[in-house]
Structure formats: structure tokens, C-alpha cells
Amino acid sequence: VDRWWTEIDAFIDTGYSNAKSEGINRMIKLVARAAFGFRNADNQRLRTRCVTTRRARGHLRTAQL
Structure with missing residues (x-):
């Protein structure tokens, strides 16, 4: 955790x-x-x-198209 704290802190601050x-x-x-x-x-x-693509990954439903 100590080695990655800078990156962890950046995620907590920015999301x-x-x-x-x-x-x-x-x-x-x-x-x-x-x-x-x-x-x-x-x-x-x-x-x-x-x-x-988003459709192949399941993010879009066919009703939205």
C-alpha cells in the first residue's frame, strides 16, 4: 500500500x-x-x-436502439 499511496490518494481525491x-x-x-x-x-x-463496442459489452439494450 505504501508504494501505491500516491495513486490511491489521487483516486480518492478525484474519483x-x-x-x-x-x-x-x-x-x-x-x-x-x-x-x-x-x-x-x-x-x-x-x-x-x-x-x-458498447453494444457487444451489454451496455445498450435493443429497446434503446
Whole structure:
């Protein structure tokens, strides 16, 4: 805790963290592993973008669309 106190204190003061970016990075890495072997780099990029959209992560309901 002592080593991370500056970051912990900044979160307590501001309420901001990098949790969203860490979560998206985790999803991109998982998709990249699943898409390994695609011959076309554009297909792998598109698959990564599809998985990391809000709709794919369950943030939007179909009634809202």
C-alpha cells in the first residue's frame, strides 16, 4: 500500500481511475488471441472493434436502439 499511496490518494481525491482502459485492453488481448491465425489483418482489426463496442459489452439494450 505504501508504494501505491500516491495513486490511491489521487483516486480518492478525484474519483478517476484507469479501470475502463484496462478493461478494454484486456478485451482486445482476449480477442487477439481468439483471432490469431486470421490471414487478413483488417479482419482481425474489425473483430477487435466489434467486440469492444458498447453494444457487444451489454451496455445498450435493443429497446434503446
